[in-house]
Amino acid sequence: MSLMPDISELLARARADLRMGVPIVLAGEGAAILALSTETLTEQRLADLRAVANTPIVAITARRTATLKAHAYDGDLARVIMPADADVNWVQAVADPADDLKAPMKGPLRTERGGDANLHRTALKLAKAARLLPAVVAVPVADPAAFAAQNGLTMIDHQLAKRHLEDRNPLAAVVSARLPMQVSEAGRLHVFRPEDGGEEHYSIEIGRALRDKPVLARLHSACFTGDLLGSLKCDCGPQLRAAMAQMGAEGAGVLLYLNQEGRGIGLANKMRAYSLQDQGFDTVEANHRLGFEDDERDFRLGSDILKSLGFSSVRLLTNNPAKIAMMEKTGISVVERVPLKVGKTAHNAGYLATKATKSGHLL
Numbered sequence: 001m002s003l004m005p006d007i008s009e010l011l012a013r014a015r016a017d018l019r020m021g022v023p024i025v026l027a028g029e030g031a032a033i034l035a036l037s038t039e040t041l042t043e044q045r046l047a048d049l050r051a052v053a054n055t056p057i058v059a060i061t062a063r064r065t066a067t068l069k070a071h072a073y074d075g076d077l078a079r080v081i082m083p084a085d086a087d088v089n090w091v092q093a094v095a096d097p098a099d100d101l102k103a104p105m106k107g108p109l110r111t112e113r114g115g116d117a118n119l120h121r122t123a124l125k126l127a128k129a130a131r132l133l134p135a136v137v138a139v140p141v142a143d144p145a146a147f148a149a150q151n152g153l154t155m156i157d158h159q160l161a162k163r164h165l166e167d168r169n170p171l172a173a174v175v176s177a178r179l180p181m182q183v184s185e186a187g188r189l190h191v192f193r194p195e196d197g198g199e200e201h202y203s204i205e206i207g208r209a210l211r212d213k214p215v216l217a218r219l220h221s222a223c224f225t226g227d228l229l230g231s232l233k234c235d236c237g238p239q240l241r242a243a244m245a246q247m248g249a250e251g252a253g254v255l256l257y258l259n260q261e262g263r264g265i266g267l268a269n270k271m272r273a274y275s276l277q278d279q280g281f282d283t284v285e286a287n288h289r290l291g292f293e294d295d296e297r298d299f300r301l302g303s304d305i306l307k308s309l310g311f312s313s314v315r316l317l318t319n320n321p322a323k324i325a326m327m328e329k330t331g332i333s334v335v336e337r338v339p340l341k342v343g344k345t346a347h348n349a350g351y352l353a354t355k356a357t358k359s360g361h362l363l
């Protein structure tokens with residue numbers, strides 16, 4: 001018998017540690033690093049890191065590196081060498097594009113060439129999964145197991161982590177209950193929880209959705225600003241309401257409400273992106289300047305939930321061809337694409353046009 005947490009539980013702990021500003025230990029074969037999120041870094045922790053090894057690296061994604069005009073010798077990421085006198089402000093200016101235009105970085109950034117960046121790559125994936133900026137400060141650490149035990153830190157085995165981060169966490173159906181709604185009195189809300197205790201996702205059944213026929217379905221990614229606040233910057237709120245209205249009118253449908261705020265980067269990062277959009281960057285450029293890809297969502301989640309509810313075929317309400325492709329690839333057949341062309345405003349015309357030209361959305 002062992003009460004030890006497994007790798008998915010340790011990764012959940014590591015995400016929480018990064019969010020709190022506590023370092024984690026990533027142990028690979030023959031090498032290990034101590035890593036901290038740049039976003040939650042303090043001068044004290046930086047000094048502590050330097051006491052462990054006086055050679056901190058700031059790992060950033062190649063997207064962020066391109067904006068900083070540095071070399072990403074590691075391909076998808078770069079290991080920026082910290083000058084001896086660099087402080088937390090310096091680290092945060094590397095990681096966070098908020099002041100890129102106001103205070104361009106002085107001098108070229110030096111990045112590591114050669115050596116192994118695998119541990120840093122995994123640390124960046126963890127920062128993204130923690131919905132933080134994708135940037136970490138890291139130093140090498142000898143004897144990682146003893147170091148983690150002495151300091152009470154979470155230690156992650158790199159090989160296990162790498163494999164686990166590619167998989168998705170199995171979802172458990174937690175509870176479902178009747179929910180009469182304006183669009184249909186026959187509603188039912190199901191709550192799904194990932195095994196690692198991560199963010200929950202919801203499925204809302206409207207009317208009587210038969211399992212042996214294609215169901216009218218929508219995979220809706222959470223948009224706090226659009227869904228709840230009536231933001232005019234996107235089309236999410238009107239799309240959500242139009243999808244539900246159509247399901248109500250047809251008498252059946254299933255709405256998946258996926259907690260993938262900001263195309264999977266989280267609300268804080270989405271607001272960072274909005275602030276860059278006010279500096280003139282479009283929705284895709286803003287994501288890249290922050291160090292993210294255009295879209296960080298995993299739509300396999302949607303097919304997992306549909307399958308667990310017993311659906312295998314859908315009429316999908318979407319303008320996004322990537323959602324259709326992912327459904328088909330993961331065993332849900334899309335017999336029809338039902339367009340959702342609502343919610344165009346003077347504020348979001350540019351956003352919708354960018355989605356059409358850069359992300360292949362159908363206008």
Ligand SMILES: Nc1nc2c(ncn2[C@@H]2O[C@H](COP(=O)(O)OP(=O)(O)OP(=O)(O)O)[C@@H](O)[C@H]2O)c(=O)[nH]1
Pocket residue numbers: 219220221222223224233234236239260261262263264265270273274283287317318319320323340361
């Ligand atoms: N990063 C980022 N996310 C945004 C921005 N505007 C909206 N979003 C997010 O984009 C997502 C939109 O999701 P959906 O409407 O489900 O997806 P879609 O890819 O537009 O596809 P369809 O609506 O199905 O056509 C939500 O998670 C929003 O929070 C933005 O400017 N930047």
Ligand SMILES: [Zn+2]
Pocket residue numbers: 223225226227234235236237
């Ligand atoms: Zn939105």
